[in-house]
Amino acid sequence: MPLASPDRLSLIRLLPTRSAALTTIETLALGSIGGVMFWWTELPGGLISGAMIAVAVAAIAGRPLALPPVLSHIVLMTLGISLGSMVSPQMLRNMADYPITIAVLALATFGATFGSSFYLQRMHGWDRASALLAGSPGALSQIIMLATEKNADVPGIAVVQTLRVIILTAALPLLLSLMGLAPHAHLTLRTPPATPLSLAILAVAAIAVSLVLRWLKFPASWMFGAMLASGVLHGSGWIEGGLPLWGYALALIGIGTLIGTRFARISGRTLAAHVLAAIGSFAVAIAISAVFVTAIVLTTDARLSDLIVAFSPGAMDAMLALALTLHIDPVFVGAHHLARFVFVSIATPGIVHLFGSDDDEIDD
Numbered sequence: 001m002p003l004a005s006p007d008r009l010s011l012i013r014l015l016p017t018r019s020a021a022l023t024t025i026e027t028l029a030l031g032s033i034g035g036v037m038f039w040w041t042e043l044p045g046g047l048i049s050g051a052m053i054a055v056a057v058a059a060i061a062g063r064p065l066a067l068p069p070v071l072s073h074i075v076l077m078t079l080g081i082s083l084g085s086m087v088s089p090q091m092l093r094n095m096a097d098y099p100i101t102i103a104v105l106a107l108a109t110f111g112a113t114f115g116s117s118f119y120l121q122r123m124h125g126w127d128r129a130s131a132l133l134a135g136s137p138g139a140l141s142q143i144i145m146l147a148t149e150k151n152a153d154v155p156g157i158a159v160v161q162t163l164r165v166i167i168l169t170a171a172l173p174l175l176l177s178l179m180g181l182a183p184h185a186h187l188t189l190r191t192p193p194a195t196p197l198s199l200a201i202l203a204v205a206a207i208a209v210s211l212v213l214r215w216l217k218f219p220a221s222w223m224f225g226a227m228l229a230s231g232v233l234h235g236s237g238w239i240e241g242g243l244p245l246w247g248y249a250l251a252l253i254g255i256g257t258l259i260g261t262r263f264a265r266i267s268g269r270t271l272a273a274h275v276l277a278a279i280g281s282f283a284v285a286i287a288i289s290a291v292f293v294t295a296i297v298l299t300t301d302a303r304l305s306d307l308i309v310a311f312s313p314g315a316m317d318a319m320l321a322l323a324l325t326l327h328i329d330p331v332f333v334g335a336h337h338l339a340r341f342v343f344v345s346i347a348t349p350g351i352v353h354l355f356g357s358d359d360d361e362i363d364d
Contacts, residue, residue, distance in 0.1 A: 026063065027065040027067055030055050030065070031054060034053055034256075035253040043174070044174055044176070044177040051260060052170065053260065056166060060263050067257065076223040076226070076258075077226040078250070079226070080206060080222070080224065080227035080229075081226045082230075082242055082324055084227045084228065084230020084233070086191065086242075087231040098336075101300070104296055105336050109340055112135065112137060113132065113135045113137070114132075114135070115284045116282075119284045120135065123277075129147075133147045133150070135281060137285065137313030138344050140315065142344070155270045158265070159266055159273075159274040165259060165262070165318050167279075167282055168319070169256070172322055173322065173325070181304060191241050191242040193241050194240065201233070202229070207226075209226070210224075219345075227334065252321060286313075309323055309333050310333045310337065316341060320333055320334055
């Protein structure tokens with residue numbers, strides 16, 4: 001029997017196994033069903049939250065759900081292209097006011113981190129290092145690596161961080177809708193569909209810029225690269241229109257599905273052991289962030305809906321997806337979440353080093 005050629009063996013290695021393919025199909029099917037059900041019931045942000053909740057529940061129940069990296073990158077780039085197509089000259093002019101709100105965001109992040117940490121230590125007996133890492137909003141990959149180095153409670157930190165994203169993604173659309181700050185659940189496009197040629201140009205530009213940002217080790221490179229490419233092409237007038245309605249819907253379902261798969265790495269027992277700590281620390285972080293949002297609303301012309309999503313201590317991809325579906329300024333939200341990511345990535349190791357020791361116990 002002739003041996004397979006090296007090229008054929010390389011191709012076989014690139015193809016997904018039958019098990020991986022079935023896992024991907026199951027994950028996408030659950031996300032699609034959940035997203036469509038929530039959209040059909042006219043829940044705000046239903047495509048995202050429905051897909052996320054359906055996949056998260058199945059993952060907690062023990063299903064090994066996941067999306068392959070290539071598909072995850074496509075989902076993130078699709079989201080980025082949609083966000084970039086919303087960029088307007090007025091949004092760019094508003095960037096002059098960002099330094100003030102970003103400075104306040106840094107204070108809010110610092111306050112939420114220490115407030116959540118204090119709660120976890122006082123109410124749940126966490127050690128200082130684990131509590132500080134769990135209270136740091138965003139930059140989950142860096143937080144988990146640092147937690148591993150410090151021998152902190154990695155499972156507990158993962159539950160607190162992940163559950164915070166899930167709660168925010170599901171609750172924010174409902175909150176903004178009840179406050180009259182977000183549109184109803186009807187799926188509408190903010191820009192007309194682009195021509196096939198324009199979509200092809202957008203795809204090529206998105207891939208190229210994303211690869212450059214990835215080479216530069218830029219955070220969330222696939223999403224921000226596509227958003228930057230799309231924003232420049234639309235802002236310059238070279239491209240008009242965005243994704244068709246079906247592509248827009250798939251992007252929202254895809255990002256919800258991707259968020260939901262985070263629970264596949266957390267067992268039901270671990271979740272149950274830390275769920276109260278996660279909910280309590282989340283409430284503390286939101287209360288502290290709300291104080292800073294209120295201060296900005298009273299002293300600047302920034303829109304409340306933009307501030308709520310920009311200051312919410314959730315993941316960048318999830319919050320930008322909400323900005324897309326809730327018709328919120330994506331440049332404002334993206335700039336602030338990127339600033340928070342940089343702040344957390346740089347400041348957290350120093351904060352844990354200075355304040356993470358349990359040598360000096362907290363007075364009872």
